[in-house]
Amino acid sequence: MLARIERTMIMTSPGFSTLQEINAQTAAWSEAIELVLALAPHFGAIDMASRGQVLFTGCGSTYYLAMSAAQIFQARTGVVARACPASELLLNPAGVLSEQDGLLFAISRSGSTSETLRAAEEFKTKRQGKVVVITNYANSPLTSFGDIVLAIESGQEQSVAQTQSFSSMHVAAAAIADMLGPAPVGAGCKDLLVGAGNRLIRDYSVLSQRLAADEQISQVFFLGSGPRHSLACEASLKLKEMSQTVSEPFHFLEFRHGPISMVDEKTLVVGLVSENAYRHETAVLKEVAALGAQTLSVGEHDTDIEFRSGVAEHLRNVLYLPVLQLLAYHRAVMKGKNPDKPNNLTQFIELSFGT
Numbered sequence: 001m002l003a004r005i006e007r008t009m010i011m012t013s014p015g016f017s018t019l020q021e022i023n024a025q026t027a028a029w030s031e032a033i034e035l036v037l038a039l040a041p042h043f044g045a046i047d048m049a050s051r052g053q054v055l056f057t058g059c060g061s062t063y064y065l066a067m068s069a070a071q072i073f074q075a076r077t078g079v080v081a082r083a084c085p086a087s088e089l090l091l092n093p094a095g096v097l098s099e100q101d102g103l104l105f106a107i108s109r110s111g112s113t114s115e116t117l118r119a120a121e122e123f124k125t126k127r128q129g130k131v132v133v134i135t136n137y138a139n140s141p142l143t144s145f146g147d148i149v150l151a152i153e154s155g156q157e158q159s160v161a162q163t164q165s166f167s168s169m170h171v172a173a174a175a176i177a178d179m180l181g182p183a184p185v186g187a188g189c190k191d192l193l194v195g196a197g198n199r200l201i202r203d204y205s206v207l208s209q210r211l212a213a214d215e216q217i218s219q220v221f222f223l224g225s226g227p228r229h230s231l232a233c234e235a236s237l238k239l240k241e242m243s244q245t246v247s248e249p250f251h252f253l254e255f256r257h258g259p260i261s262m263v264d265e266k267t268l269v270v271g272l273v274s275e276n277a278y279r280h281e282t283a284v285l286k287e288v289a290a291l292g293a294q295t296l297s298v299g300e301h302d303t304d305i306e307f308r309s310g311v312a313e314h315l316r317n318v319l320y321l322p323v324l325q326l327l328a329y330h331r332a333v334m335k336g337k338n339p340d341k342p343n344n345l346t347q348f349i350e351l352s353f354g355t
Helices: 002-012 016-024 026-038 040-044 061-077 086-091 114-126 141-145 164-180 186-203 205-212 227-243 278-290 313-334
Strands: 053-058 081-085 102-108 130-135 148-151 219-224 246-251 267-272 294-299
Touching (some): 016 164, 016 313, 026 040, 026 148, 026 164, 026 186, 040 164, 053 061, 053 086, 061 081, 061 102, 061 164, 081 086, 086 114, 102 114, 102 141, 114 130, 130 141, 130 164, 164 186, 164 313, 186 205, 186 313, 219 278, 227 246, 227 267, 227 313, 267 278, 278 294, 294 313
Parallel strands (some): 053 102, 102 130, 130 148, 219 267, 267 294
């Protein structure tokens, strides 16, 4: 009877959907990789050399995803790519779009985000460029504009804050870049990536709870370089959305040029550490620790949270997310917030831009 009562309490407690989605997200990573591999002939038919520009777009979390994906795509393929909020494609197209034929990656969890819908429609009809849709809903309106559609349905969520949806779509975007670049890893990374993700969720859950419960921490800064800066933005957004904690993201070395003045003993600085810039990035963490801040380093090895994944760097960026999502979740619970339903937010934001 006691076990049944405990299970009922867990199932009905605020934030259960969010926690369940964080813990189960690696299944959606597997589906994402399998979908990309199944669509390989369609991507192979696109002549990347003839693309006038490659754009990645989204709103909110998926804009951060677009930022990370564009950098990974360009680094892997050598084709210039950039990210832009969908609203800018609508409101400031002259500052974003060229007159040349292009390729647009439109990213939306729901596939019904109005700005992204309109941006994809106008790109398709006015620019005659091809559109790749990455979403979690196969029958959503956005898919009607896609020349290629990746719908990772196991990444669907009940909660408002994106966790497994974001990570599943990020894995898909990275897998596309891997496939189009030299010496693709393909399916070879799937088991390693999933295994590392499950291990991180299992082994660092207690650490995330301990940090979340530390009432001395009043502000959190997330630092990252390259595509990891965009993931720092996403991690910061999760902490803000779920727990209303003061949080900001910065580029690693840029943090030293002004923002470091905010560091004190009530600060936690989280570093998304890379292998290529390890020495420079860990030096920043040592500087802020000397100023009294707590630090948390996340990376493949020689960090507080270690992936030990053996996965190529362009494919393993998703591994920065699970423990930081857990930090946001537990911080929200500690503060008496409901992670499933952040203040002032709804799951699907619908705005009217007219006809």
